[in-house]
Amino acid sequence: MMRLQGRHWAFLGLIAVVTVTMLLGIRPAVVPSADTERMYGYLDSLPAGTVLMVSFDHEASSLPEIAPLAQAFLRHAMSRGLRLIGVSLLAEGTGIGYRLMSQTADEYGLKYGTDYVHLGFKPQYIAAILSMGESLSKTYPEDYSGNEYGALPLLSGISNYDDVAGVVSIADGSLTTHWIEYAGARYGVRVSAFVTAAMVTTYDPYLASGQMYAMVGGLRGAAEYEGLIEIGGSGTRAMLAQTAAHVYVILLIIIGNVIYFRLRSKRREA
Numbered sequence: 365m366m367r368l369q370g371r372h373w374a375f376l377g378l379i380a381v382v383t384v385t386m387l388l389g390i391r392p393a394v395v396p397s398a399d400t401e402r403m404y405g406y407l408d409s410l411p412a413g414t415v416l417m418v419s420f421d422h423e424a425s426s427l428p429e430i431a432p433l434a435q436a437f438l439r440h441a442m443s444r445g446l447r448l449i450g451v452s453l454l455a456e457g458t459g460i461g462y463r464l465m466s467q468t469a470d471e472y473g474l475k476y477g478t479d480y481v482h483l484g485f486k487p488q489y490i491a492a493i494l495s496m497g498e499s500l501s502k503t504y505p506e507d508y509s510g511n512e513y514g515a516l517p518l519l520s521g522i523s524n525y526d527d528v529a530g531v532v533s534i535a536d537g538s539l540t541t542h543w544i545e546y547a548g549a550r551y552g553v554r555v556s557a558f559v560t561a562a563m564v565t566t567y568d569p570y571l572a573s574g575q576m577y578a579m580v581g582g583l584r585g586a587a588e589y590e591g592l593i594e595i596g597g598s599g600t601r602a603m604l605a606q607t608a609a610h611v612y613v614i615l616l617i618i619i620g621n622v623i624y625f626r627l628r629s630k631r632r633e634a
Contacts, residue, residue, distance in 0.1 A: 378612055385608040386601065394603065396588040399571070403556060403578035404440070404592045410529055412445030415522060417531045419543065420452045420461030426536035426560055427460065432586035432599030433558040434461075434534045438468040440593045442479070447518055449528065450482035451496075451504075453489040453539050458482075461534075462508055477516045484508035489542055497525050497551040530554035530577070540567060544575050558585070 396404070410416070418437070422430045441448060450465050452458040462482045469480055483504040486492035495503040500522060501513040513519055521527060531553050533540040540557045547553040554577050559567060561582025570576040580589055583606055586599025 374616060378609060381608050381612045382605045386605055394587045394591050396592055400580050400585055400588040403580050406578050407440050410446055413447060414529045415447045415449060416441060417449045417451060417528045419531060419533045420457035421454055421533050421535040421539035423454060423456040423536060424460065429560045429583055430534060430536055432583060432597055432602060433580060434464050435468060435597055436586050436589040436599060437532060437558055438464060439595050442468055442472050442474055448480040452485045455485050458485040478518055481516050481518050482508040489539060490546060493542055493546045497547060500524055525551045525553045530556060533557045536560045544570055548575060
């Protein structure tokens with residue numbers, strides 16, 4: 365049997381800290397940032413029945429961070445009666461986006477085709493964004509499930525970006541920039557985004573310049589948004605686990621440094 369070493373105990377300690385913290389059911393106080401409040405205010409200001417496009421521009425590897433962000437957005441939009449057209453610029457985001465939309469729609473008793481649709485994935489994302497600006501029905505003759513474009517009531521009268529209030533990109537990479545640079549700059553589409561924490565600094569200049577309207581970033585952003593819509597979700601729980609893990613790692617670093625300097629001092633004395 366393998367003998368446990370120091371690093372094994374460190375990982376076991378991390379598991380114990382996260383597990384105990386989660387079991388305690390603590391709800392950390394999260395104060396929403398100005399960026400998160402701007403996104404909330406934007407969606408809250410749209411009248412019921414408004415059509416929004418949501419693009420699931422991410423891969424499965426980022427799901428632990430993306431799912432809480434996407435669920436917070438979908439719950440707010442669907443609870444307010446906004447109608448959503450789902451698309452994806454990455455193949456992996458297609459199935460994830462369809463599942464998240466279907467699960468959230470079930471929570472509110474919404475109907476596919478009338479309250480929301482998912483058109484699926486198109487390769488060559490720049491060409492796809494530009495093509496949707498000319499004609500959605502020609503870009504997507506069928507939806508993700510194989511239904512003809514004209515057979516879906518929500519899409520009746522929806523020709524291109526002129527007929528949607530904006531695009532919300534849920535992204536773990538740089539694809540949101542293509543929405544900004546091609547849909548926003550060329551067709552005047554209002555682009556907003558829910559992004560992973562690592563991408564926040566990438567999009568800050570677009571937000572500051574007004575090229576992107578609103579942005580929510582990372583698990584903290586998801587937890588902030590869940591607080592604003594007063595619906596508990598995985599963002600708040602994950603934020604708690606993340607905070608506990610960070611505190612634990614900081615303590616390990618402090619303890620490791622204390623041990624190191626004490627040993628070095630003893631060697632010098634010897």
